[in-house]
Amino acid sequence: MLRRCLFLAMSVQCVLLAACQTQDLYVASNTVVGVHAHLNTARTAGSIQIGYDRQFATIIPRSVVPPAEQDDEGTGAGVTGTEAMAVAGCSQVTVDGPFLTGFIENLATGAAARNYATALKNADAAKAKEAADFLTCVRPSP
Amino acid sequence: MVFRCLSRPALVGIVLISCAGCAVDGRGLTLVDLYDAGDATVVRLRTLGLAVRSQPDDAGFTLGLSDRLYVVAPPLSAAPGRYWFAPPAWDPGRSIAMASFSVGLEFLAARPEPGLSLGLSQRVVLAQLPAGASVLRSIRMSLANPERTVVSVGEVCSPC
Numbered sequence: 001m002l003r004r005c006l007f008l009a010m011s012v013q014c015v016l017l018a019a020c021q022t023q024d025l026y027v028a029s030n031t032v033v034g035v036h037a038h039l040n041t042a043r044t045a046g047s048i049q050i051g052y053d054r055q056f057a058t059i060i061p062r063s064v065v066p067p068a069e070q071d072d073e074g075t076g077a078g079v080t081g082t083e084a085m086a087v088a089g090c091s092q093v094t095v096d097g098p099f100l101t102g103f104i105e106n107l108a109t110g111a112a113a114r115n116y117a118t119a120l121k122n123a124d125a126a127k128a129k130e131a132a133d134f135l136t137c138v139r140p141s142p
Numbered sequence: 143m144v145f146r147c148l149s150r151p152a153l154v155g156i157v158l159i160s161c162a163g164c165a166v167d168g169r170g171l172t173l174v175d176l177y178d179a180g181d182a183t184v185v186r187l188r189t190l191g192l193a194v195r196s197q198p199d200d201a202g203f204t205l206g207l208s209d210r211l212y213v214v215a216p217p218l219s220a221a222p223g224r225y226w227f228a229p230p231a232w233d234p235g236r237s238i239a240m241a242s243f244s245v246g247l248e249f250l251a252a253r254p255e256p257g258l259s260l261g262l263s264q265r266v267v268l269a270q271l272p273a274g275a276s277v278l279r280s281i282r283m284s285l286a287n288p289e290r291t292v293v294s295v296g297e298v299c300s301p302c
Contacts, residue, residue: 027268034261041254061273102284105268110276140280140294
């Protein structure tokens, strides 16, 4: 009886906490040695692993309202719907044995991501290289 | 019958581990280390026993050993160093990245991957942002040496 109540309470808490957030940009790694049961609310899927397992996941929101400045570039003129979130960046993880030991995360989203994408095409080689270095984890953001 | 026999030692084990210590949102039997990381502060929370968390990005509980690193930006006003029982001036849920390592039972209720682990588990969240947010930042983090973490937050208009 106690076990049933505990399971029910955990299930309710899980559903309630999972339901009170909108979808975020999410970059994460998960490593387990043992037993692991989890749900993926973005894909409405679940799994159970026994033993060793490591996952690396990136979830990019697909329903973001395009910002007004896109109209100036001509790419979003007259857009009234939604599109995927603008993201530019680099994730580099270091692994020693079964677990991660470190990471580098360079991240630009929204207006900053569009600026970096534009900078890659810049006629000024120095500015283009600066953007490329950021997007390949060579250097951090300015 | 077998299930009933196994449940008693398991219950006793859970009670003993819980009695070792208890912490809620980092307050309780917690060893806290704060590290300066440039444009952020790294908050390290180590707990033994039952640790319950309510912040949206790391909600759940751990029964056993828990070692968690939160990269908090902007930096905390508290001075870097070691603290006991509670992280000073810390608002849970402000972290821009986090890493956790736990031994024992861990229940995670946070989206997008709620789950239950038994054994050794490590979760590293490199980024979690609301849809449509505009940010520019860089995080270089060593999980073994969190004091070497470097975080830089740039202007969103860069490169301008």
